[in-house]
Amino acid sequence: MxxxxxxxxxxxxxxxxxxxxxxxxxxxxxxxxxxGIHEVQRRFFESFTIFLPVIPWHGHWLHFPFPGGYTIGTALLINLACAHFRYFCPSWKKIGIVLIHGGLAALIISGFLTSLLQVESQLWVSEGEKINYSESSRDNELVIIDTSNPEEDTVISIPLSLIKEPGVVEHAALPFQVESLAFFPNADLGLRSQNPNTPPTLATRGAGVKMDIAVMPKPVTYKDNEPNTATAYIKLTDADGEMGTWLVSNMIDERFPAQTFEHGGKTYRIALRFKRYYTxxxxxxxxxxxxxxxxxxxxxxxxxxxRIVDPEASEERPVLISMNHPLRYGGLTYYQAAFANSDTTSILQVVKNPSWRLPYFAVLAIGLGLITHFAIHLITFLRKR
Amino acid sequence: MKRALPWVFLIIGIALLIQGMLPKRYATGFDVKCFAMLPIQEGGRIKPLDTLARNTLILLSGRQSIKLPDGARLDANTWMMEVALRSNIADQIPVFRIDNADILGLWGEAQSKQKYYSYLDLEPHFGVINEQAQAVDVEPQARSVFEKKLIQLHESLTLYHKLVHSFHPLTRSGDELEMEYAVWLESIHTGLDAIRLQQEGKPFDEEALNRFMLLADRYLELAKLSEVGITPPPPSIGKSEDDWNNIGQSLLDTILVNHLDPITLGYAKLLTSYNTGDVDAFNETLTLMHERTAEEINPGKLKFEYFFNNFQPFYRSLELYLMVALLAFFSWLGWARPLQRSAFWLLILALLVHTFGLIARMYIQGRPPVTNLYSSAIFVGWAAVLLSVFLERIYKNGVGSAVAGMIGFSTLIIAHQLSTSGDTLEMMRAVLDSNFWLSTHVVTVTLGYSAMFLSGMLAFIYIVRGVFTRTLTKEDARALTRMAYGTLCFATLFSFVGTMLGGIWADQSWGCFWGWDPKENGALIIVLWCALVLHARLGGMIRQRGFMVACIFGNIITSWSWFGTNMLGVGLHSYGFIDRAFWALVLFMGSQVLLMMLGLLPNYCWRSKLH
Known part of the structure; x- marks a missing residue:
């Protein structure tokens, strides 16, 4: 021990x-x-081990395991804590060292917290438009929306992890079963008339049939400016039997024929879309x-x-969001990211990170620590001369 | 003799500076200097024509002056005068540098001694150049050397074409131009009348309408083509800080204000008098044009920029740094005190000139010192030299001067190499438009680079003196290690604080304290390496020599962070893509590896006995 x-x-x-x-x-x-940055972040820094290509071997690379960011971070924390108990002796001269290492521990912890808690999404809003959700630019969700109530929609969101493998999903609020027949993380969609040699469609209802869309699966892209077109065939079944199979994809949006259907007197819409976060x-x-x-x-x-319109807090006020001047509201931060549609649509980056303040304190502690420590050293050195 | 030596070198240094400050003499009598100070708006700011002339010539030919076939030299401003006022002559001046055999091969020319071609030389080949350039469809990073050079040539030709059309519509002579302007003024009236009558369905003067439309179309083309604003908008339409009018817009604005813009007319008069050789009329027109623009802008700032361009402070300090380094090296062979004193005095002079250049750029641009890769090189050198001055003051052994000279010289060479891509005082993209963060985050990170290189340079002196000479005593070695250690601590502090300030900026700007962007990672590696070295030293894992070798490795890491990360072409920080420098970087890293191996040679191989 x-x-x-x-x-x-x-x-x-x-x-x-x-x-x-x-x-x-x-x-x-x-x-x-x-x-691309995001995939690297996931594989290298937000993981325990990573297999690195080290030695070339007959045109391939031999991969060796290497500690990932989580492993190194945890080990550094343990090392830091143990060393503190082993070497620490109270002295004013050591105050800098304590501050530096305390701050470092906080910084590493904040790294963990951010990677676990931070949610990033984008809000596209055109002039005159009012929006109460933001969309992820990478994560998708399968939604079935009950649109019968003219006042508000009821959205049932099914995480993609449940439909990635063929299988059946049930939800208490849905009077039918949802079954994934096939899922493609990335694909090209095109008209069958222009792509004659593609496998036949599984769809029996909705836009996929009406437009005779052909699905051509392709490898996942990691480019930061190129989204993956997640696509799936979803079959719905109720007690009476099969209701139909729909082709859903995050590319099939308002421009396509509506993917709606009636069941038990209610109107539903089905879609696979970029994950939405409502406020x-x-x-x-x-x-x-x-x-x-x-x-x-x-x-x-x-x-x-x-203009923020918040009926719950009965707050309504104008705000200017610009480069380097974000808006912090309701636990989220809105940053000016980009624009589109000849300067009439604004794209805001929306970030939820409850631990955003921690790195500020950590950096302050380390900065102060470094300055005190080196200043003490410099003064002693100059005195000696 | 020995006592006077520092004075002698100081006077030589000052003489070099004065020689650089002297204005250029022109034999023809045309006031080239006054012409070069005419204000224009280009690349988002108002600058003298001089700056445009120099930057364009560097873009086209890679040089600030041209060697004519008869051996004479043409400076940027005289060349600009030909471009603006006598384009038929300018077309014959060989300014386009082509050094790629494959490009010459496009029209069956074998590579010869000739490196520079004129617009007229290339005119017969525009078809094939254009066709081939259009066919290049790969991303800039993936282009072959031939494709890069081809695109570069295509861009150069376009740039030249635009520039020729930036001061007046092309005509055969000055008389003809002034006549055209007179016709334009007159036809505005009759032409507008004709349009009104036509719209009302009444009989109208068709000839007047056609004449008006013909000229208006011609000026509309110019308005679309040129990217140089030559005159502030007429006072009734806009302000001088708005978009300036290029030649086409200025002529079209005549429709609204009913008189020709005095600057536009001025350029026409310059054209006439330059072509007829009327020196007096030429100089007089220039005076009038300056009087007109002085109402709108501060001419002092333009004069200052002209002086700055002409004086070339970084080039001057580069010469001085070289002298400093040499003097310091020789001081270790003999005559230590006087030579070290001379080196130190010259160093102060060089630092003053360097500082002047740095502040001058800040004044012209209205920005903190570091805004792009070029200015980071200037600043890295400046800060490292400043630190070395302190080292020299403390230790008084020539080491401070030697490293200052070497770092000052090499960083300014790097800056010079980086300056060939156009105006180095460019505008900041929206994300970076924050003077507060530019002056805190960027400056601190760059200070960290300076200190890293300084510690590496001290280690370089330690190893080279130790391995190859007997001059490194135990005391010197200890002093050098102390200096390197102190500098590394400084580097740790600034790299860390700078990197973290960057995190805070990123959190403030797009909500992500740390995004694992290549440039961020580069800075992080510096911090991690410093921490590693300091802990290894603390734990006794490395001693004096190990520490010095680690400092050399710091050079590799810092150069990777500074330049290497930009070459990947990914991430938010990849604003300065410079593949040309790739081999230079590899060479530098290779040399550092070699130095590390030298440093690791067993003790009996070292000529200085430290043990």
Missing amino acids: RQLFCIFSSLRLTVLLLACSVLLVFWGTLAQVDL PYWIELVDFNHDRYPGTNIPRNFSSQV
């Missing part, structure tokens, strides 16, 4: 872990050329502005004049 403590608190372990971090971060940077308030875009540097097309600033 004592020996274990010695190992976990040793400086050698610190150096080893730091060396591993350097390698991991370096590899994680190079891998972004092929995998109890609305964001209305009053005006979008896009300034350029004079005589050029170099953008200087984007800003959205919006």
Whole structure:
């Protein structure tokens, strides 16, 4: 036990872990050329182990396991804590060191928290429009929406993990069974007349049949500016038997024939779409502005004049969101990200991260610690001379 | 003699500076300097024509002046005068650099000594150049050398074409141009009348209408083509800080204000007098044009920019840094005190000039010192030199001067290499448009780079002196290690604080404290490496020599973070894509690996005995 403590608190372990971090971060940077930032983040930094291609072998790479971000982070935390108990002796001269390492621990923890809790999505809003949800640009959901009530819709959201493999899903609020016949993480959709050699469609109702859409599966892309077209065939069955099979895809949106059906006197709509996050308030875009540097097309600033309409908190006020000046409201933060439709649609990045304040405190502690520590050293050094 | 030595070198240095400040003399009598100071708006800011001339010439030819076939040299401003006022002559000046055999092969020309071609030389081949350039459809990162060079040539030709059409509609002579303007003024009246009558369905003067439409179309084409604003909008229409009018817009605005813009007319008069050789009329027109623009903008700032361009402070300090480094090296062979004193005094002079250049750029651009890769090179050098001055003041052994000279020299060379892509005082994209974060995050991170390179350079001196000479005493070695250690601590502090400030900026701007972007990762690796080295030293895992070798490795890491990450072409920070520098980077890293191996040679291979 004592020996274990010695190992976990040793400086050698610190150096080893730091060396591993350097390698991991370096590899994680190079891998972004092929995998894109998000996939790298998932595989390298938000994982316990990663298999790295190390040795070329007959045209292939031999992969070796390497500690991922979670492993190194946890080990560093343990190392830090053990070393603190082993070496700590109270002295004003050491205050810097304590601050630095305390801050570091907080920073590592905030990294864990962020990767677990942070949710990112985008809000597209056109001038004059009111929106109360934002959409993920990567995650999808299968939704069945009861649209019978003219006042409000009831949305049943089914996570994609449940339909990735063929199988049946049941939900208490749905009077029928949902069955996934096939799922494609990425695919091209086209008209069958233009793609004659594609496998026959499984769809029996909805846009897939009406437009005779052909599905051509393709590999998942990791490019940050290229979304994956998630597509599936969904069969619905009730007590009387099969109701039909629909082709659903995040590409099939309002431009396509409506995918609606009647059941038990109610009207439903089925769709596979980018995952939506609803808020109890609305964001209305009053005006979008896009300034350029004079005589050029170099953008200087984007800003959205919006209005928050929150009936629950009976709050309604105008807000200006611009580059470097986000809006924080209802636990979410809205950042000006981009624009579309010749400057009439604003795209806001929406981030939910309950732990966003932690890194600020951590950085403050480490910064202060570094300054005190090096200042104490410098003063002693100059005194000696 | 020995006492006077520092003075002698200082006077040589000052003489070099004064020589750089002297205005250029022109034999023809035309006031080229006054012409070069005419204000224009391009790339989002108002600048003297001089800046446009220099940057364009560098883009086309890679140089600031051209060697003519008869051996004479043409400076950027005289070239600009030909482009703006005598395009038939300008078309014959060889400014387009082509050094790729495959491009010459497009029209069956074998590569020869000739590197520069004129517009007229290339005119017969426009068809094939255009056709081939259109056929290149891969992303910039994936292009072959031939494709890159081809696109570059195509862009150069377009740029030149636009520039020729930026000051007046092309005509055969100055008289003809002034006549055209007179006809335009007159036909506005009759033409508008004719249009009104036509719309009302009444009989109208068809000839007047046609003449008006013909000229209006011609000016509309110009308005679409040129990217250089030559005159502020007429006072009744806009303000001088708005979009300036290019030649086409200015002529079209005549319809609204009913008189020709004085600057536009001025360029026509310059054209006439330059072509007829009327020096007095030429210079007089220039004076009038300056009087007109002085009503709208601050001419002092343009004059200053002209002086800055002409003085080339970074080039001057580069020369001085080289002298400093040499003096410091020689001081270790003998005459230590006087040579070290000379080096130090010159170093101060070089730093002053360097500082002047840095502040001048900040004044012209209205921005903190680091805004792009070019300015980061200037700043990395400046900060490292400043730190070395302190080291030299403390240790007084020539080491500070030597590293300052070497870092100052090499970073300014890097900056020079980076300056060939156009105006280095470019506008900031919206995301980066925050003076607060530019001056905190970017400056601190760059200070971290400076300190990393400085510690690496100190280690370089330690290893080279130790392995190849007997001059490294135990005391020197200890002093060098102390310097490198202190600098590395400084680097740790600034790299860490800078990186974290970047995190805060990112959190403020797009809600993500840390996004694992290549540039962020690069900075993180620096911090991790510093922490590793400091802990390894603390735990006794490395001693003096190991520490120095680790500092050299710091050079590799820092150069990766500074340049390598930009070459990946991914992420938010990849604003300065520079594949040209790839091999330079590989070479640098290779040299550092070699140095590390030298440093790891067993003790008996070292000529200085430290043990």
